[in-house]
Amino acid sequence: MAHQRYEAGLEPARQDYPEVTQGYGYGNQHYQQPPQPYQQSRPYYPQSYDNLISTTPPKQDATAWGSTPAASPYCSAAQPAMSQFEPEPKSPSARTICGCSLPVFVLSCIIALLAAAVVGLAAATGVQAQRASSAESDLSELRASVAGNSTASQGSNAPVVIDDGCSENPDSVDKTIYTSFSLLGARKFRRYCNKDAPRPPLLSLFTADFATCMDACAAYTQYVPSSFGGATANTSLTVCAAVSFIPAWTDKAIADAGGAPGNCYLKGRPQTEALLTTPNIGVDCHAAIYAGADSSSGGDEDGGE
Structure with missing residues (x-):
């Protein structure tokens, strides 16, 4: 064989030498690993250093040593895929409730x-508005009714029954005589429009009108003395000598606002026309003094001292 010339430079190590293995044994005796079947090595052909740089190294034959070369435990081919052993962890947002993700479900609940709160508030507001509208409607109807009655009374020029006409036409009523109910002794009272009887009241009560107030005074004089006995009869506490009547306080709401316990006040002795005063309470007030059983008698027959 002709002599071949080698170029100077590094020479790669041969890959066809047999692998050196460690022996095994027991005690002081050592045994070599059983020899592997001989395989004819490939001939070595020297190559130039330049060719080694530009060319790819020859692949190692898997059958050269009778086994397949094991892959490196750190390469990707030797590592099993993660998905073969355990599922990929899901993020918290991937959880679903009723077919919706957790954030969407929470926002839907909010x-x-x-x-629901807006609907409830709107319903409550609607109920209160309806109540306010109903109350306002009732008040408007009441005002219209009062205005209609007042207009009808003024159109007919009829006297106001509640005070015998003292407020509307005092000249036709002032100092005239009223005779009480016959079963109450038919006692007579002289009326004085826009006047107030003095002395603290014996009794305060609510009556329908001025005439009923004078009837109450007659009933007091008839029935109260018998309750005190004969010894105390005909005293200032057992005889009603006059009344003060306030028409506006017939409405109990107005009376309550003014702190009045009634619209009719029974007064004791003495009572005379000279003792009457002009009222200063902001509303009309009329008085009546007991004039006895005879209409021709003076006002101080039983009402005086």
Whole structure:
């Protein structure tokens, strides 16, 4: 064989030498690993250093040593895929409730609660508005009714029954005589429009009108003395000598606002026309003094001292 010339430079190590293995044994005796079947090595052909740089190294034959070369435990081919052993962890947002993700479900619940609150508030507001509208309507009807009655009374020029006409036409009523109910002794009272009887009241009560107030005075004089006995009869506490009547306080709401316990006040002795005073309470007030059983008698027959 002709002599071949080698170029100077590094020479790669041969890959066809047999692998050196560690022996095994027991005690002081050592045994070599059983020899592997001989395989004819490939001839070595020297190559130039330049060719080694530009060319790819020859692949190692898997059958050269009778086994397949094991892959490196750190390469990707030797590592099993993660998905073969355990599922990939899911993020918290991937959880679903009723077909919705957790954030969407929470936002839906919040929106539903807010919507329910708005609906409830609107319903309550509507109920209160309806009540206020109903109350305002009732008040308007009441005002219209009062205005209609007042207009009808003024149109007919009829005297106001509640005070015998003292407020509307005092000249036709002032100092005239009223005779009480016959079963109450038919006692007579002289009326004085826009006057107030003095002395603290014996009794305060609510009556329908001025005439009923004078009837109450007659009933007091008839029945109270018998309750005190004969010894105390005909005293200032057992005889009603006059009344003060306030028409506006017939309405108990107005009376309550003014702190009045009634619209009719029974007064004791003495009572005379000279003792009457002009009222200063902000509303009309009329008085009547007991004039006895005879209409021709003076006002101080039983009402005086």
